[in-house]
Amino acid sequence: MATLSTINHDRKIFDKKYIYPVVSRRAGGLSLGINLNTNNACNWQCIYCEIPNLTRGKPEAIDIPLLKKELYFWLEEITQNNFLSKHTNPGTAFKDIAFSGNGEPTAAKEFSDIVSIVVEAVKDYKLESQLTMRIITNGSNMCDKSVQSGWDFIQSMKKEVWFKIDSVIHDEVKLINQINGSLGMTAKNLEASLSVSPTIIQTCLIKVGGKLPSKKSINAYIDFLKNYEDQLSGIHLYSLARPSEQNITLEIERLTQIELNQIADKIRVLNLPVHAFI
Template sequence: MNSSQQMLTVSDHNRSFIHMTYVYPVVSRRAGGVSVGINLNPNNACNWHCAYCQVPGLVRGAAPEIDLAQLEGELRSFLDELLHGSFMADHVPPEAQVIRDIAFSGNGEPTSSKAFAEIVERVVAIRDVAGLAAVPIRLITNGSLVDRPYVQKALQSLAAAGGEVWFKLDGGRAEEFMRINGVDLAPEAHARRLALCASLCPTWVQTCMVRRDDEAPSQAMIDAYLAALDLAGPGALRGVHLYGLARPSLQPEAGHLQRLALDELEQIALRIKEKGLTVVVSP
């Protein structure tokens, strides 16, 4: 464990805070407390390249082979420390001293691990043995690999364990996927994956909106984004997490990105709510 008295903040999601390979804590502004992160991409590899990504040294690729025994040991040890040790008092602000979730997030796309289905089952078992069955397990994903059978199996396991998915959708046109997420992707295909995901596990959409070169998202961009939600079927979704830049991008595109004001995000949220969706705004 980190022996310093450094405090966790929403603006610092340092994966090496406790010097573990796979497990790390953050104070999540969206979850509203301590999120126990599971990083299946310690090689900083992802199949997308999002312009706003805070991962240093991001490279294209997939998760490496995972040491399952090490992952299990780290998770057991850190959950025990959170529940029975001094970590909360030493490193977490008083208002955030509660375990809100266990989240597959980290430094790349977690579902790119071929062992993902087995890992989900093991994490569920460790959570339950720790007496934390009421703590949700979340998958934070770009959704690009939902078509793969092992990912679908994992989603079903998550659903059975009371978990949920946060599925990335930042735009509704191919040019936005390329500019924002760095991928050549047809909106219709991604909307189908979103619908499939929602049919297997409770699913929220996570959407990051920013200014680019001081220009806010255009009405055409927002219209296309809303059309993509329509293609996915809003009635099958739990809602939308709409957020802006809380931490600076560490990608080459960083100089082009600026934060949207709260009122600008709330105007976009109003458009989404017209679809009958719940929207949680995090500026």
């Protein structure tokens, strides 16, 4: 079996602090992940979060020279040292570089500097036309000027923001994401994302106490996203891949493929590509 596959996501296989390769079904191949939250700190605390020892907070200061060294190491391994044929299944291609860590990546104060370092490295390896740059984010910092300008800076290659919205109902957001958000704030953050980047909504659907997301919840989600139908690039629906690492009293469960597909079909009333990943 290949060391890396869509079912083997162990980031610890390769001993690096910030940068790790994974084979991602949603990215469609090899993804080089950048983890800026090495202290496992996030400003949200989603009940399904798979990060062990998650704490509330911000990332610690980033060791930029080390991050850069790791980035060049991996780009060299992938492009010059047959990493793909040694560690992945035949046909796997290098697809993206994704800010996707153990917490919210845009909370790092060095975020925009790191974006420009990555773009420079991608250019050095002449990978601009092959790779997409992605942020996998809860969207809460998308109005931040430095995040905006950092992401706007990417002009020479494809980019995408994968923007988390699990629900648009206040009480559900409070329960699932454990934040006191407002729909107005979500809208502002989403609009900020759309102003600098193609944006895909990523939605984790779970059963809480044995109950599927309600009709009311799905209808409110559709109504909200209807406002952005012409600007969004798509919707990714998924459910739990691994058990939650959070200390919760609620019973949560993954949806079956059939349940996820049924919700995806409802959401397809929107004029957007909707993909359901289990």
